[in-house]
Amino acid sequence: MRFLPALLGFVCFLFSFSVYSQSDSIIQGTVLEIGNEDPLPGANVYWESEPQKGVVTDINGFFSIKSIELPAKLVVSFIGFEESIRTITVKDLEKPLRFFLKPEELSLEEVIVRDRMPDQNVKGLEMGKSVVPIETIKNIPALFGEVDLLRSLQLLPGVQTAGEGTTGLFVRGGSADQNLVQIDGAPIYNPSHFFGFFSVFNPDALQGVEFYKGNIPANFGGRISSVIDVSLKEGNYQKIKGEGGIGTISSRLSLDGPLFSEKSSFAISARRTYADMFLRLSPNEDINNNDLYFYDLSGKFTFRIGEKDKISISNYFGSDFLGLSAQFGLGWQNWVNSIVWTRNINEQAFFDLNTYHSQYKYEVGFSDEDSGFKWDNVISESGIKAQWNFQPNEQSILQWGVHSQLYHFAPVNLQPSENSVIDPIGTNPRNGLQNNFFISVSSNIGDRLRVEGGLRWSIYNQVGKGVKYLYEGGNPSPDASILDSIAYGRLENMKFYQGLEPRASFRYLVSDDLSIKGSYNRNFQFVQVATNSSAGLPLDRWIPAGLYIPPIRGDQYSMGLFKNLANDRWELSLEGYYKDFQNIIDLRPGASVLFTDNVETEILAGKGYAYGIEFLIRKNIGKTTGWLSYSYSRTWRKIEGISENKWYNPRFDRPHDITLVLSHEFSKRWSANMTFVYTTGQAVTFPIGSYEVDNQRVALYGNERNKDRFPDYHRMDASVTWKNINKGRKWRGSWNFSVYNLYGRKNPFSYQFTDILNDQINFDTSSGEEIFSRRPGVVMTYLFTFLPAITYNFEF
Template sequence: MLCFSLRFWLCAFFLLVSLAGFSQVSDSSFFSGKFDKTPLQQALQEIQTKTPVRFYFEPDWLKDITVSGEFAQENVAQVVAVLLSETELEAAWYHTYAVVIFPSRASHPAVVYKDKQGKALPRLLFGLPKNVSDTKKVELRGRLTNAKTNEPLVGATVSVPALAVGDQTDANGNYRLLLPTGEHLVTFKYVGLLPEERQIGLYAAGTLNLPLHQSVVVLNEVEIRGDRPGDSNVNSVQVGANKLNIGVIRKMPAFLGEVDVVKSVLLLPGVSSVGEGSSGFNVRGGGADQNLVLMGQIPIYNPSHLFGFFSVFNPDVVKDLTFYRGGIPARYGGRLSSVLEVQQREGKGGKLTGTGGIGPITSRLALEGPLLSEKTTFLVAGRAAYPNWLLHALKDKRLKEGHATFYDGNASVKHTFSPKDNLTLNGYFSHDAFGFTQDSIYSWENTGVALKHTHTFSDNLQGSLSGVFSKYRFAITDKSLGNASEFSNGIWSGSLKAAFVYDAKRHQFNFGAEATRFGFKPGQFKPTEAGSAINELILPNDQAIEAAAYLSDEFTITQQWTVMLGMRYSLYQNRGAGEVYVYDPTQHRQQRTITDTLRYGAGSAIATYHGLEPRASLKYSFTEANSVKAGYQRMRQYTHLISGAMAVAPLDFWQSSNTYLKPQLADQWSIGYFHNFGGNKIEFSVETYYKKIQNQLDYKEGAELWLNPAVEAELLPGKGRGYGLEMQLSKREGNLTGWISYTYSRSEIQVNGFFKQEKINNGAFYPTNYDKPHNLALVANYQLTRRLGFASNFTFSSGRPTTMPIGLYEMEGNTVPVYGDRNQARIPAYHRLDLSMTIETNHKKDKKWEGRWNISIYNVYARRNAYSVFFRDDAYAVPQAYRLSVVGVPLPSITYDFKF
């Protein structure tokens, strides 16, 4: 089969030739034979075997056409004319023995689509109009790639605006549309690349693979949007999902000049954090541990550097990110609130290229290119931080004497065995170290490896098999004389995953299975020198396995109705060797009420949990620019992050579900209205949701969590609920782009155990530590010239809850504060403005070096936002509240990014 471009121009050429009368008909070749409802392609092949004449055609044009006729030593030209007389095909002779078969001029559309310059758009014909029912629907499918790198475009949109029908490309760049037969104008769009349009004569199923090109004037990259690219804000069935391209993220003002994927997510509706200096984020009233963060396929258990000021994602290796806060696909599991999947770039072939940047806190470099041959490509990247000079310049004495650093590295190798098979190996490692003194050092590490084999079985079926390993470790090292010691905890997981995608015209099936083994290290405290006064204390490690299988179907019912149904089944088992304490059932759990200990051998089941996790999304399109979507999802989370803090902190540790700690279970319902206007330049969306959580954990008053062998006695299960409203208005084209998002959300929990000590606030619902009702984000980007752009972010959020003292009493000469009900007061509201300016180099095509300067100011008006409020005793008075601010001054920075 000829490729599209060659096929189009060849047919156009021969059509002109035939119109001009330049055909040369053979008058020296004769044929004898008989055809009785014989497929036309078979008839032409028989003529070729008996004569020197050769035919050239597109097989789709001859599909389902049969011919009849009996010939005895007749001229081939006459034979061909008779066979085609009852079809909508014509023959053009461009040589005595060469014939092109093409659609008749009578089958050409009366209306020709034109571009903005008035030129006719390229037209591709699949099948012929003859005998095609007006009500018949056929499938258009294909693959979109980046013309420069040949990488698949993930999240690109393919749409037919006149029918309000569209699709979004998957992880391999594939799309599919089910369309009525006829002529259609199809648009192809992706952030940062030039859009394409094609006129499609669709009378039979067809495949169109298309590369999208970069613009010479790189203004597309400054488009800012908080939702999926193109028209999928309205057309996609997915509810509660966002996609951001790294080009968008690079334009945002950044903390000390370092582009941050996680910080960009905080500007989306439904997402918040407890404050500066906190890692992780909170989604729709959920805890920071309820978010599944993936680097490719690798789960990241602590996504932060330097206690949350930076994320683990190096911007030079990030391709784009997809963020789900509702309507989570069935292929994801293990977390309650959201999925953040960060796609890494794959090394491109051709020649060796590099990117990097130099800033006041970090520097980075990435190299990519072919490895030995064009079939194998690689990408390696490294980043290092040097913030000590900044700490030493601060006024705070403890910070002034402190020291900090981090570094991380990414590596990727991809080998293409054939167009149907490729193998990808990705690796990641990071290390952080921080200390207020030279004697005490906090350190933590993330390590991850993923090996993935992808195979295309057919045009309809693709599959992949992956092996994934991830490990997180935290340690505190004390080098002081006489107390030399190390405390550490951590978690590791190893997974085997099989995933498949099957396109069946109006259905798109995703199905697969996975198995994961977990290892939990809750804590150990060891002396590191012979003369240390520290006594060794090691908590027993925990083991668990989790298995899951899933199936989902995205089904196009009509042009207006689309539904996505999914089901996931998961099974989790906490396994030995291990011990389980038995508590006195007549008293609330605590160490002194332990009455017995049950011991389990290696590999034996200690506790087993399982259940179904249904998912559903429904979309109804009023017009091409208006739709309503609704969704429901059930999620199960079998691992728990035990922490006395409000966000992910280094001292936290992961804990398996076991005999006493039940899995968390969440049900969420959501509905939203989506509208595009101004020629799809402006997007509006409003969503509302309600979420119920079972077995959500909180802590007893004065809970002791550090190195506690009976930590379950300090934890209290409760019922959680969250509800809210999310609105977003975004402009994604023009010199001025950006978005405004507002979220009203509530997050509450009820702990109402059997004993008084197992009740909080007398069993009533109360706000969680991360309940922040009002969140507002304004993101703006103005491109003044081709080379000069300005950006700003403004954020506002309600203060999070805290517990205040309401009185005091004297006890043995000491003043003891009396605290009120938990989380019934709030710290002051948070707001901040950031500004940045970006200066581009020239945009010549043949330049070998590209540079970009970014100048930014974080916290422009020096807002001293409170991270927490603490209390100090004053004689004979209620303890006074004091505000702890992490960043209370403007922080300017200048960064130089380059590419060669």
């Protein structure tokens, strides 16, 4: 424990470094949209006499700026809104200020970047961070016209996909379970609907999205690849408002407004697909007896308690179900709850306290007299996080806090039906208790250099109830005998891990429009998924760290050049990174992890690395906006016992990735959007031969994993939007016409290696027809070609 004095010394140093000017006066306030009082994150706040010393509002519209000699004029601006200038006097130091901005009637050109300073790309310290405006997400053409957050993030450089139609994210060589996805501070373990075709996020319910893939702040932890921090929309305090849409596959409705008084508000949203209703219209009984739907509900209730305190209560519930003719059923649910208390302690400090509970449940049932069963499982995480923020002056920010988490992985439970020949299966629960302490400080050193240092200390215990198995030779494997088992009581310690996670970054301004940035991050991950599917399935088995499964450690080094052109109308960036993975797991050949209590015998751990370079050119202002990105990336793993102990690529290794996103506003009524994506095909294992068993040809696979690839993937989507711009009407509507896969590219979803009978791919062997030819063949399955959709959106 020699690092404890060092940690305390580091904290004292940072604190003493940051408080040298705490006596300086600070002006604090909030920037809101007039009428509905929605916060405006990324608004510019600066003194008219010293515009170079401005600040930017945070996600809640809050700002804090060092005072100058008063009285003085303070300017607040936000793209697409009228500028506000107010004279600040000494009396204004006594309490926080509120600024209300009015939307501009004639200047709505800037549709891509609306929530940050125009030169934030160059002058900001953030690296590998994207703040995605909700309006941008809503403008991107979507599958079935269903606007989707996670699919929009796939268009950013450094983000790979699992395949056609899926929302899984593979960020800079990491797997999908290495992304922390959270709603108002609460994690969500399966952020997808419809087997991954849609995400759980209703865009009408969202306030903002922050995506970190490089320099992850010290107050985030638990995943080694990225953080997707989603905040639900806060209701306005003046009047009831609503919005929604009727689409090809689902409809949605959102309402928000004052709750009890001007000091409280609500925002609720609901969405449901009606695919099951179309199934009922089929004359085929094999189809109309099926069920296929998802729905989700979310709500946020906010209470202002005086001038300094605010409490927000957030809830989300989502459910999916697939039922086949009342014989087979598969369903899963997410339930997330979060309570956040924010307090402005004084002019220089504020405090956040977040408590949450997140639960993921899935269930499978099969109705059959001889082999029926019901199988279910529950995953949950409960936590509390306290964070203090202190800004002694304009140049320095100090953050510190603590975060405690309790993981519960319930026993896998398979119960056979009465008279079923299947034996019941049960496993033991797995639990983990994790405590994290973090601190970070950022400050300017001179006029050109800004640095940030952070440290996170993660302490993890696998705790009871649970069972620890002892294997022959001390090494768990399918062939090793179990010598003994040890039962542990509730919260009794079973295995201990801890690790320091340093974070460091810098930004150096070469000139006012050119900067160099660099960062280093270390992260530990104590829970991960054991699966052989890259797409992410509802039944994936989450595994906590324990006696035989150590936590993953990830180290990332990144550097980049950032340049703005033509008065910040254009952004250019070039980023490179290298990542090192330790204790990363993968399944043994032929492994099965769903029904075993000895999952450690089915997985192996090893090391890996990833590297890449990402180029982005982005146009922010004008009638035509958008971006073009190119990424070259590789990821490798080496695990003893897999692929002949050689380095191999996971399935999501896709070296080349090109993305083009364009938006053009023809007039106030008409706009068009287009996206084009091209990626290298995903890595797969094709058979090297075949053999016959009972007159059936069976594919023969080699020992090396993922040596082959699917063909390259490319697709173009387009949409056109017509808006009713009459702002005097209470009801405003718009129509969106979109086409997914505009030129009908048949991108492979899967390949099946099988016998082709009588030259027919779907030959029915039970038809009694004579089989006169048999040959080995490959059958490609693709999901979507030219797929049009129409959506009506409305506001009132």
